[in-house]
Amino acid sequence: MAVDAKVREKYKSEVKPIWCPGCGDFGVLTATFMALGALNLPPEQVVIVSGIGCSGRFPGFTTCYGFHSLHGRTMPVALGVKAANPDLTVIAVGGDGDTLAIGGNHFMHACRRNINLTYLLLDNNLYALTKGQASPTSFPTQVTDSTPFGSYEADVEPCALAILFGATFVAREFSARAKKTAEIIVQAIEHPGFSLVHILSPCVTFFDTYDLYKQKIAELPEGYDPTDLYGAVRTATDPERKWVGVLYRGHRPTFEEMIPKIRQKAEEKLGPGDLQAMLDRRRV
Amino acid sequence: MPVNEFTIRVGGDTLEGGIIRTGEFLAHALARCGLEIFTFRTYPAEIKGGQAMIQVRTAEYPVYSHGDEADILICFDEESWEVHRDEFRYDGVLIHDSKFEPKGVPGTATVYGIPFSEIAKIRLRNPMAKNMTILGSFSALFGLPPSVFEGLIESYWAGRPHIVQSNLTALKAGYEEAKKLEKKDPFWVEPRPMRDRLILSGNEAICYGAVAAGCKVFAGYPITPSSDILEWMMTHLPRFGGTPLQVEDEISAIGAVLGASFAGAKAMTATSGPGFSLMTEFISHAAMAEIPCVILNNQRAGPSTGMPTKTEQSDLYQAVYGGHGDVPRIVLAPSTVQGCFYVTVHAFNLAERCQLPVIILGDQALAHRTETILPIDLNSLIIINRDVYRGDGAEDGYRRYRLTETGVSPMAIPGGPGAYSAEGLEHNEEGHPNWDQENHMTMTQKRFRKLELALRYEEDYPGFQGYRWYGPERADVGVIVWGSTAGAVREATYLAEKEGLSVAALHMSTLYPLHREVVRRFILSMGRVLLPELNYTGQFAHLVRGETGLDVVSYNRVTGVPFKVREILDAIRDLAREAVAAR
Numbered sequence: 001m002a003v004d005a006k007v008r009e010k011y012k013s014e015v016k017p018i019w020c021p022g023c024g025d026f027g028v029l030t031a032t033f034m035a036l037g038a039l040n041l042p043p044e045q046v047v048i049v050s051g052i053g054c055s056g057r058f059p060g061f062t063t064c065y066g067f068h069s070l071h072g073r074t075m076p077v078a079l080g081v082k083a084a085n086p087d088l089t090v091i092a093v094g095g096d097g098d099t100l101a102i103g104g105n106h107f108m109h110a111c112r113r114n115i116n117l118t119y120l121l122l123d124n125n126l127y128a129l130t131k132g133q134a135s136p137t138s139f140p141t142q143v144t145d146s147t148p149f150g151s152y153e154a155d156v157e158p159c160a161l162a163i164l165f166g167a168t169f170v171a172r173e174f175s176a177r178a179k180k181t182a183e184i185i186v187q188a189i190e191h192p193g194f195s196l197v198h199i200l201s202p203c204v205t206f207f208d209t210y211d212l213y214k215q216k217i218a219e220l221p222e223g224y225d226p227t228d229l230y231g232a233v234r235t236a237t238d239p240e241r242k243w244v245g246v247l248y249r250g251h252r253p254t255f256e257e258m259i260p261k262i263r264q265k266a267e268e269k270l271g272p273g274d275l276q277a278m279l280d281r282r283r284v
Numbered sequence: 285m286p287v288n289e290f291t292i293r294v295g296g297d298t299l300e301g302g303i304i305r306t307g308e309f310l311a312h313a314l315a316r317c318g319l320e321i322f323t324f325r326t327y328p329a330e331i332k333g334g335q336a337m338i339q340v341r342t343a344e345y346p347v348y349s350h351g352d353e354a355d356i357l358i359c360f361d362e363e364s365w366e367v368h369r370d371e372f373r374y375d376g377v378l379i380h381d382s383k384f385e386p387k388g389v390p391g392t393a394t395v396y397g398i399p400f401s402e403i404a405k406i407r408l409r410n411p412m413a414k415n416m417t418i419l420g421s422f423s424a425l426f427g428l429p430p431s432v433f434e435g436l437i438e439s440y441w442a443g444r445p446h447i448v449q450s451n452l453t454a455l456k457a458g459y460e461e462a463k464k465l466e467k468k469d470p471f472w473v474e475p476r477p478m479r480d481r482l483i484l485s486g487n488e489a490i491c492y493g494a495v496a497a498g499c500k501v502f503a504g505y506p507i508t509p510s511s512d513i514l515e516w517m518m519t520h521l522p523r524f525g526g527t528p529l530q531v532e533d534e535i536s537a538i539g540a541v542l543g544a545s546f547a548g549a550k551a552m553t554a555t556s557g558p559g560f561s562l563m564t565e566f567i568s569h570a571a572m573a574e575i576p577c578v579i580l581n582n583q584r585a586g587p588s589t590g591m592p593t594k595t596e597q598s599d600l601y602q603a604v605y606g607g608h609g610d611v612p613r614i615v616l617a618p619s620t621v622q623g624c625f626y627v628t629v630h631a632f633n634l635a636e637r638c639q640l641p642v643i644i645l646g647d648q649a650l651a652h653r654t655e656t657i658l659p660i661d662l663n664s665l666i667i668i669n670r671d672v673y674r675g676d677g678a679e680d681g682y683r684r685y686r687l688t689e690t691g692v693s694p695m696a697i698p699g700g701p702g703a704y705s706a707e708g709l710e711h712n713e714e715g716h717p718n719w720d721q722e723n724h725m726t727m728t729q730k731r732f733r734k735l736e737l738a739l740r741y742e743e744d745y746p747g748f749q750g751y752r753w754y755g756p757e758r759a760d761v762g763v764i765v766w767g768s769t770a771g772a773v774r775e776a777t778y779l780a781e782k783e784g785l786s787v788a789a790l791h792m793s794t795l796y797p798l799h800r801e802v803v804r805r806f807i808l809s810m811g812r813v814l815l816p817e818l819n820y821t822g823q824f825a826h827l828v829r830g831e832t833g834l835d836v837v838s839y840n841r842v843t844g845v846p847f848k849v850r851e852i853l854d855a856i857r858d859l860a861r862e863a864v865a866a867r
Contacts, residue, residue, distance in 0.1 A: 015716055044703045047547070052708075059705045060716060065698040066705030067546055069539065070569055076503075076536040080543025080551065081698070083501045083527040088547065088698050106539075109532040259527055266522040273523035275495050276662050282482040284315040284656060 007037035013063050024201030025054055025122055027175030029061055032091070032120070034182035036064075039189060046089045049078045051103060053095035053129045054203075055122040064091075072103030075110035078117055079255075086256040089189060090117040097127045100136040100156055111165035111194050115255040118188040118195045121158055122175075124203035132206035142207070159198050159236035163229060163248045168193035170232065170248040174217050175201040176210065180244070187246065193254045200242065213242060220245035286470035288319055291341045291351030294418075295368050296360025298328060298336045302415030303360060307338030308654070309419055309440075313432045314342045315483055315656050318476030322771075323654045324350030326845065329508070329593045335367050344476065348620070348771035350653070352848040356426075356471060358418060359386065360400075377469045379421065381414075394469040396425065396462070403457050413454035420458025428473040430459055481656040486624040486646060489657075490580060491516045493628025494552055495524055496662055498669070499578075501544035501551040503529040503537040505559060508592040509648040510582045513554040534559035538566040541577045546706050548672075548697035550632055552578035556648075557586050557599045560606070567641045568607035571731060573706040574685065574693070576635035576670055578628070582646040585844050594844030595649035597767050598819035603643045604796045604827060612731050614638065614738050615796040617645040619770035621655040627793065630748045633668040634741055638734040639692055645795065647818070649846045650768040666745055675701035683713040687726065691733030735797040742794075751799050753806065755781070755788030760863035761856050762810030763789040764803065764836060766824050769816055769847050776852035785860045786811075795824065798831045807834040811863030814839055814855055816847055 011033045019025050036046065046064040050056045052071035059066025065088075069077045074092040081090055099107050099121050110119070126144055127133040133146035136156045143150060162170045169191040173181040181199060188195035200217070202209040218241045226232060232248035253261075292310055296303045304325060311321045319342045328334025341351035356377045359365045362384040372378065375392040382397035389395055398421050404414040416437070423430045433455055441447045484492070491513055494502070502521055504514040517528040527544075531537050537553040544551040555563065560581040570577050583599045585591035603615045614634050618627040627644060635642040673682055673694040684704040686693040693713075696702025709717040710724050742750045755777060765773040770791045780787045790806045792799070807813050807828075813836040815825045822838035829835060839855050841847060 044701060045699060047698050048705075049543070057717070060707075063703060065696075065703045067543065067573075068705055068707050068709065069542075070565055070708065073535065073539045073566070076531065076539025077543035077546070079529065079531070079536070080501060080503065080540035080545070081547040082543075083503075083529060083540065084544035084547035084549035084551070085699060105532055106536055109536070263522040263525070266519070270520070270523055273495070273520065273525070275492065275524070278520075279482060279492060279660050279662070282484055282488075283659070284312070284478065284481045284483055 007040065008033045011036050011043055011062050011064065013061055015060050017061050018057060019054060020205045022204040023054065024124060024175035024203070025058070027178045028120060028122055028181065028199050028201055029058065031175070031178045031181035031185055032062070034179070035185035035189065038182065038186050041089055046091065047081050048091045048093060049074045049081065050093040051095070051098040053098050053127065054124070055093050055095045055098065058093040072098055072101070073106065074098070075103065075106035079110065079113070079115055082115055082117065082256060086116070086259060091189070092117055092119045094119065094121055096121065096123040096125065096137040096158070097135040100158060108165045111162050111167040113255045114166060114168055114193045114252050116192055116194070118185065118197065120185070121196060121198045122201040123158070123198060124201050124207065125209060126203065126207050128203045128206050144207070157237050159196065159247055160233045162196040163232050163236065166252070167196050168250040168252055169195035169246070170198070170236070171196070171246045172198040172200070172236070172242065172244050174213050174244055175199050176214070184246070191249070193252060216242045217244050218242070220247070287472045287474050288476070289343045290355040290471050291339060291353065292356040292358065293337060293339045293354035293368055293371070294358045295335060295337045295364030297333060297363060299333050300360040300414070301412060303336045304338050306358070306415040306418055307340050309433065309436055310422065311340045311654055312436055312483060313428055314340065314473070315481060316432050316435070316478065317428060317473055318478050319344060320346050320481070320656045321483070321654070322347040322350055324649060324846070325652055327593055329591070335364060337368065348774045349849050350846065352850050360414070362386070377471060379418070379425070396465055398458070398461055400458070403461060404454060408450070408454055408457060410450055410454060413451055416451045416454035417458030417461070420455040421462035424459045424462035425465070425467065426471055426473050429475065430455060480659055482659055483654055483656055484621050485652055485654045486618070486621050486650040487513050487582070487652065488516070489621050489624035490554070490628045490644070490646070491520070492660070493625040494578070494632070495521070496625075496665055497629045497632035498550045498667055499552050499632065500526040500549040501529070501541065502526065503531050503540035503551070503553050504555065505531060505534050505537050507556045507559050509584060509651045510554040510556055510580065513580070534562040535566065538563040538577070538579065542566060542570055542575050545575050545577050546698070550576070550636065552580065552632070554580040554582070556582050556584050557602070558589065560599060560602060564602065564606040565608070567613065568609055568611050569708045570641040571607070571611040571613060572609070572708050574639040574731070575706065576639050578631045578635050578642050578644065580644045580646060582648060582651045584648045585842065591844050593648065595647045595768075595846060596819060596842060596844065597647060597769065597817045598821070598823065598842070599645060600795065600819070600823040600827070603645050610728055610732070612640055612735050613796065614640055614642045614735070614794070615645060616642065616793055617767040617795055618650065618793070619768050619791065621650070621653070622657040623793070624650065625660060626748070629665055629667070630741070633666070633745070634738055636668050636670040637692070637741065638738050639670060639695060640734055640738070645767060647768050666747065670695055672697055673700075673702045684715045685711060685713050685727065685730070687713060687730055690737045691730045692737065739797055739799060750792070750794030751802055752791045753788065754791065756786070758809045759788040760786040760811040761859045762806055762813045763787065763852070763856065764792065764806065764813060764815045764828060765789060766792045766795055766817065769818060772847040772849045772852050773816065775849045776856060779849065779853050780856045780860070785856065787856055787860070795827070798827065800831050803828055804832045804834060807832060807836065811866065812837060812859040814859055816852055816855065818842065818847065
């Protein structure tokens with residue numbers, strides 16, 4: 001993937017990121033600039049929707065349109081953007097708490113709607129903006145300020161969930177591999193349908209996982225079949241390794257493809273909308 | 285006046301079938317006789333079974349309330365007589381299925397027992413047609429020409445000739461059965477020349493209003509009494525090039541509305557109290573990020589799940605005060621079916637003009653009642669669109685939240701020039717997060733300046749009346765009213781005037797921001813001021829007291845049904861006595 005540094009510059013805003021030096025999110029931001037540059041998307045055609053958390057500030061660091069929404073609510077907002085204008089390129093950015101705790105319900109339904117957008121899940125295994133509490137992807141034995149004796153619950157695996165909820169593109173990467181991440185983001189944007197990119201994005205301040213993930217990640221083997229749904233779920237939940245690459249790829253009509261189909265059906269059955277005629281038919 | 289002026293109530297268990305349709309057919313038939321109609325319905329919250337009721341009030345003049353008592357009561361079953369006997373006029377007409385014998389009917393009443401069940405089930409072998417036999421009997425007893433019902437049946441079941449035929453047979457059977465009876469009551473229908481009227485429910489009028497205003501995205505989640513708006517939108521909005529969404533919860537509904545509006549589409553959601561509570565976090569966001577949106581809350585009896593099929597006006601606090609932080613918003617309340625249409629159009633206009641969340645406070649009774657209303661001419665409507673930034677006139681760069689005199693800043697739309705980030709964090713003019721002391725003060729003032737613009741809306745668009753002052757400039761008793769209670773107040777003040785009482789009324793359609801000076805002037809011009817509302821805590825009265833520093837007499841009821849005219853008239857009489865004594 002050829003990326004011209006100058007093209008990349010046009011997506012970078014004058015606002016300096018507030019993330020801690022070394023934060024994994026820098027890698028994702030760089031990867032996103034590289035991906036947008038590679039696709040040569042005009043910034044005004046791109047909408048970046050975020051929730052709340054360290055990742056929530058993402059849109060403001062770009063020259064694209066942005067919507068810094070509420071904690072957990074990226075998907076409702078992104079759905080509305082797409083309903084109003086399906087031609088826009090929408091990238092949603094959410095953290096692990098944002099996506100899987102407070103926004104878990106929306107995440108499930110966004111997957112099954114197969115909205116044509118790219119969801120960047122920036123997973124640092126805890127709540128960092130609120131200074132270090134356990135999240136749904138915290139390890140059960142992980143000690144945080146809110147789980148000083150370990151957690152009551154098991155953790156969740158977002159890629160497996162997304163596949164089973166009906167997402168049609170599910171991939172995983174590591175933010176320290178910015179170029180690889182950019183390549184995956186390009187594929188995700190190009191994929192017609194809901195694309196999840198699960199990005200392991202360590203928090204250097206509260207739970208530094210760089211070394212852990214450097215050891216644990218592994219690229220998917222040659223001949224891996226991303227169309228095998230249950231195989232992909234098994235791969236995503238492998239306890240030994242964090243497999244990176246495109247875990248799953250399926251095909252279903254997208255939300256955007258359904259819009260004109262539903263309109264056509266409504267018009268076939270009931271005719272094109274004529275409000276004055278409808279009102280006049282309600283005459284006594 | 286027993287000719288062309290009476291109230292009919294139809295009651296029975298929903299398992300009997302066709303209770304509500306009986307009332308709807310009566311209402312349409314009376315309207316086709318050139319009369320005005322106003323209906324009111326209650327139905328059980330149970331999935332199957334339970335007592336349903338529909339009341340139809342008719343007159344030759346416009347009617348504004350559902351009628352205090354039933355002049356003609358039609359009972360499908362014994363329980364319905366027990367349920368409705370307390371609201372049956374002492375010298376009214378009771379029509380009942382002769383499968384039961386009603387107990388305790390006043391001697392002054394006229395009773396017609398007719399074997400509707402037997403006719404439908406045994407003679408016609410069509411138990412579903414019982415309601416049509418009732419309509420046939422009604423026709424025979426009160427002079428409503430059967431041809432009117434025949435026409436309704438033919439158009440309602442157009443294209444299904446065997447259903448038309450069996451219903452016509454049932455209608456005729458009921459007609460002939462009642463013709464055998466001796467007419468003993470004074471009620472009668474005298475057809476008049478047809479008037480040019482529409483029959484709509486409140487919720488239908490809201491749907492039409494939304495489309496007329498240019499709504500392109502609707503998002504909702506099923507909830508009584510707003511589910512029929514979701515269904516209408518899912519069915520019809522695609523025909524107008526729009527995209528309706530049934531989403532996973534009310535949080536998602538308002539989130540999708542904000543996303544759509546941010547992307548340039550006019551968007552709305554419709555819910556009831558519980559769903560509205562879930563939306564308040566996003567309403568606060570809409571105020572901060574300055575995103576136009578319309579939210580309908582059809583109020584029902586609360587708190588919590590409360591009584592989902594019963595009416596109340598108890599969500600005013602959450603509409604006006606709900607949300608975290610200082611949240612500018614506009615709250616409007618329709619009071620009639622016609623008002624539902626126009627208030628919805630104005631809600632979109634205000635949202636677009638002021639880039640604010642606009643909340644419409646309807647209620648269950650208004651949502652589901654039908655009225656005859658004047659025809660609507662779409663060409664006469666004024667539709668306002670937001671001020672969109674198109675890349676011009678900003679030599680010093682585009683700033684989404686530019687400080688302006690009105691508080692409104694041109695809005696850039698994705699796909700076009702002026703890319704910015706819609707911010708829920710406090711931000712500067714560019715939209716960049718900023719928490720300088722002066723900035724928060726300045727931006728809060730900017731957002732609230734838009735409320736002053738909202739109050740000037742009626743000056744620029746005189747078709748909209750944010751308030752209406754009925755009656756004299758000064759009076760012994762003034763009544764301040766909002767929402768669907770206004771109908772009963774309008775009739776009560778008319779009757780009070782006829783009794784020689786000195787009374788005026790102030791009907792508020794814009795609840796927030798409050799037209800403070802108008803309300804102050806009204807209160808200061810009246811001896812005593814009554815404020816009736818269907819809630820326990822006197823919610824609008826609190827708002828009025830807080831905004832004006834003046835007192836009013838709260839009159840609160842929480843029975844799940846609208847005020848009766850008589851209840852308000854009695855309260856006016858009491859206050860008039862006090863006011864005269866204090867003069």
